[in-house]
Amino acid sequence: VADDGYRLWLKYDRIQDAGLRKDYQKAAGFIASSGSSPILTTAATELQQGLEGLLGQKPPLVAPGSKTKGGILLSVDATANVSAGRTLGKDGYHIGRKNGSLVITGTTDAGVLYGVFALLRQLQTRQPLQNIDLTSSPKIQYRLLNHWDNPNGTVERGYAGSSIWKWYELPEHLDPRYQDYARANASIGINGVVINNVNASARYLTPEYIEKVAALAGVMRPYGIRVYMSVLWAAPKVIGGLSTSDPLDPKVKQWWTDRTNEIYRAIPDFGGFLVKANSEGEPGPQDYGRDHADGANMLADALGQHDGLVMWRAFVYKANSNGDRFKEAYQEFKPLDGRFKPKTLVQVKNGPIDFQSREPFHPLFGAMPRTPLVLEVQLTQEYLGFATHMVYLAPMFKETLDADTYAKGQGSTVAKVVDGSVDKHSVSGIAGVANIGSDRNWTGHPMGQANWYAFGRLAWDHTLSAQAIAEEWTRMSLTNEAPAVRTIADVLVKSRDIYVRYTTPLGLHHIMGQSIHYGPEPWLASSARPDWTSVYYHKADAAGLGFDRTAKGSNALGLYRPEVQQLWNDPQTCPPDYLLWFHHVGWNQQLSTGRTLWNELCTRYYTGVDSVTWMQQQWAAVQPQVDPELHADVTSRLQTQHKEALWWRDACVLYFQTHAKQPIPAPFAPPT
Numbered sequence: 001v002a003d004d005g006y007r008l009w010l011k012y013d014r015i016q017d018a019g020l021r022k023d024y025q026k027a028a029g030f031i032a033s034s035g036s037s038p039i040l041t042t043a044a045t046e047l048q049q050g051l052e053g054l055l056g057q058k059p060p061l062v063a064p065g066s067k068t069k070g071g072i073l074l075s076v077d078a079t080a081n082v083s084a085g086r087t088l089g090k091d092g093y094h095i096g097r098k099n100g101s102l103v104i105t106g107t108t109d110a111g112v113l114y115g116v117f118a119l120l121r122q123l124q125t126r127q128p129l130q131n132i133d134l135t136s137s138p139k140i141q142y143r144l145l146n147h148w149d150n151p152n153g154t155v156e157r158g159y160a161g162s163s164i165w166k167w168y169e170l171p172e173h174l175d176p177r178y179q180d181y182a183r184a185n186a187s188i189g190i191n192g193v194v195i196n197n198v199n200a201s202a203r204y205l206t207p208e209y210i211e212k213v214a215a216l217a218g219v220m221r222p223y224g225i226r227v228y229m230s231v232l233w234a235a236p237k238v239i240g241g242l243s244t245s246d247p248l249d250p251k252v253k254q255w256w257t258d259r260t261n262e263i264y265r266a267i268p269d270f271g272g273f274l275v276k277a278n279s280e281g282e283p284g285p286q287d288y289g290r291d292h293a294d295g296a297n298m299l300a301d302a303l304g305q306h307d308g309l310v311m312w313r314a315f316v317y318k319a320n321s322n323g324d325r326f327k328e329a330y331q332e333f334k335p336l337d338g339r340f341k342p343k344t345l346v347q348v349k350n351g352p353i354d355f356q357s358r359e360p361f362h363p364l365f366g367a368m369p370r371t372p373l374v375l376e377v378q379l380t381q382e383y384l385g386f387a388t389h390m391v392y393l394a395p396m397f398k399e400t401l402d403a404d405t406y407a408k409g410q411g412s413t414v415a416k417v418v419d420g421s422v423d424k425h426s427v428s429g430i431a432g433v434a435n436i437g438s439d440r441n442w443t444g445h446p447m448g449q450a451n452w453y454a455f456g457r458l459a460w461d462h463t464l465s466a467q468a469i470a471e472e473w474t475r476m477s478l479t480n481e482a483p484a485v486r487t488i489a490d491v492l493v494k495s496r497d498i499y500v501r502y503t504t505p506l507g508l509h510h511i512m513g514q515s516i517h518y519g520p521e522p523w524l525a526s527s528a529r530p531d532w533t534s535v536y537y538h539k540a541d542a543a544g545l546g547f548d549r550t551a552k553g554s555n556a557l558g559l560y561r562p563e564v565q566q567l568w569n570d571p572q573t574c575p576p577d578y579l580l581w582f583h584h585v586g587w588n589q590q591l592s593t594g595r596t597l598w599n600e601l602c603t604r605y606y607t608g609v610d611s612v613t614w615m616q617q618q619w620a621a622v623q624p625q626v627d628p629e630l631h632a633d634v635t636s637r638l639q640t641q642h643k644e645a646l647w648w649r650d651a652c653v654l655y656f657q658t659h660a661k662q663p664i665p666a667p668f669a670p671p672t
């Protein structure tokens with residue numbers, strides 16, 4: 001059967017190596033579970049199905065204690081303490097051997113489920129089980145997907161078909177896909193799903209939709225996943241019949257309290273609210289002279305005793321931005337630090353502008369010690385080639401996570417700010433804007449599945465490497481042949497840098513096509529807003545290129561700690577990858593690479609395109625090891641990617657040449 005990608009990384013195909021299969025079979029003679037809660041039932045069923053597929057025989061489910069040797073025991077132990085220094089956190093698991101059996105211990109039911117998927121992963125990637133002794137706990141507590149899905153079935157910035165939520169069929173009909181979606185998420189540790197777009201419709205707060213959302217929550221619950229909603233700030237006016245949405249108005253407060261109680265009656269484990277307010281035309285508390293904290297706190301009050309969260313987004317910038325958009329979120333939110341009530345988190349994009357292919361980390365990380373910050377990254381490739389370019393995003397996520405804010409001295413990485421360890425927060429969260437749609441293979445580009453996978457794995461453990469995750473995903477999704485795994489993982493890991501080179505090298509940003517954000521448009525000079533043009537960001541002129549954000553310019557650099565400023569402040573020592581983010585550099589200025597800016601720019605664009613050819617060659621080389629249908633799919637997308645890399649290169653080099661007024665350097669110059 002051809003592989004249409006529907007099963008994602010959860011392919012439980014028979015292990016061909018008979019010796020290995022025997023070894024595994026010996027360890028998996030039966031399954032005994034210490035409980036029968038919905039989540040534990042999910043865990044046992046998944047394990048049974050996975051083993052049946054991988055090993056060709058289905059281990060029976062037996063009563064606990066009835067058999068001891070040669071099977072797999074599932075048990076919950078809230079105080080599980082594996083060995084000194086290796087305690088398990090909430091939802092953590094341990095997989096070890098005891099009295100001739102494998103034992104999966106979780107501190108919660110969900111921990112057992114995560115342990116089951118971890119064990120299956122061992123088999124899927126062909127790891128030995130003899131001396132297995134695995135301990136793992138999530139470093140971040142709330143690991144969420146954010147769907148930008150609309151009630152009419154469209155997905156904002158979605159490139160994989162329409163929304164997977166079929167609102168018109170709900171609540172009566174449950175598409176089997178919902179359960180497959182829940183399984184995939186649980187398998188990588190995702191435990192929350194915001195089901196609708198942050199540019200929110202008020203409709204979700206009506207009884208009609210609450211019932212639909214409740215039906216979805218019912219599918220997610222046995223997988224340890226809670227459902228959240230994005231809410232429209234103006235809902236009290238739009239659907240509540242009130243004359244205001246002022247957060248300090250008692251009627252408004254009452255309206256939100258009533259709605260919240262209504263939601264919890266239908267969905268007792270509802271996760272909470274995500275809010276985009278006073279951003280890009282969305283209504284918000286500022287419409288009434290209030291601030292973001294007033295708004296967030298009002299919702300936190302509405303949640304009252306319910307176990308839910310408010311995630312308030314910091315993605316804000318003004319329409320008449322004639323300063324530097326880079327600084328706006330910081331300026332609006334930093335002064336509010338300390339004003340947010342418990343259960344309220346501020347959700348911050350990885351970079352200060354907007355999900356560009358490379359951004360310096362957002363200056364709010366490390367700047368709001370009294371507020372837990374959720375890191376928001378984008379899995380859907382709005383600025384990274386939609387579903388036609390192969391761009392593995394884990395290296396980009398890692399770049400942000402590993403960036404040092406120096407907030408509490410060296411080592412105060414974004415990851416440690418977000419997981420709460422730097423400021424000792426008891427709540428922590430991370431969000432990925434989903435790349436999922438109704439396409440048969442979920443993500444449009446088959447390799448986009450790796451981004452969904454990598455997000456979950458990093459949300460669970462941000463210390464994992466992009467390389468290790470790429471290899472793991474490849475083994476589970478494409479092939480276990482070691483040389484092919486190496487080749488594919490190598491292409492994946494390099495793909496993001498390659499994309500940056502042929503689109504926005506040296507720290508260029510926001511020079512893409514207007515409104516749909518596809519392809520190059522560096523010449524874009526007029527738009528509805530100055531900060532939606534390209535020239536606002538690249539500032540090319542006869543002298544040079546780049547946005548001066550030093551003290552001589554906008555001084556956005558001044559928002560960072562001195563140690564970070566030092567890293568980027570001097571154009572001579574600023575890493576080339578960040579150069580034009582912070583400096584206006586002369587065309588003939590010599591860079592640390594030994595080339596002038598103009599030559600380096602051209603070199604990166606041209607070698608970037610060559611690297612796409614390299615990707616095509618590498619992919620061709622693994623053809624015998626990969627499913628033919630899937631291989632052909634990726635091959636064709638790589639052709640488009642190559643064509644569009646040329647488009648980006650030529651558009652950008654020729655446009656910047658009108659400012660630099662220099663020939664394209666010799667090795668790349670087209671023949672005359």
Ligand code: GCW
Binds near residue numbers: 156354382
């Ligand atoms: O990246 C930009 C997108 C908008 C999006 C916005 C946001 C949901 O172009 O489509 O709106 O960010 O994050 O709010």
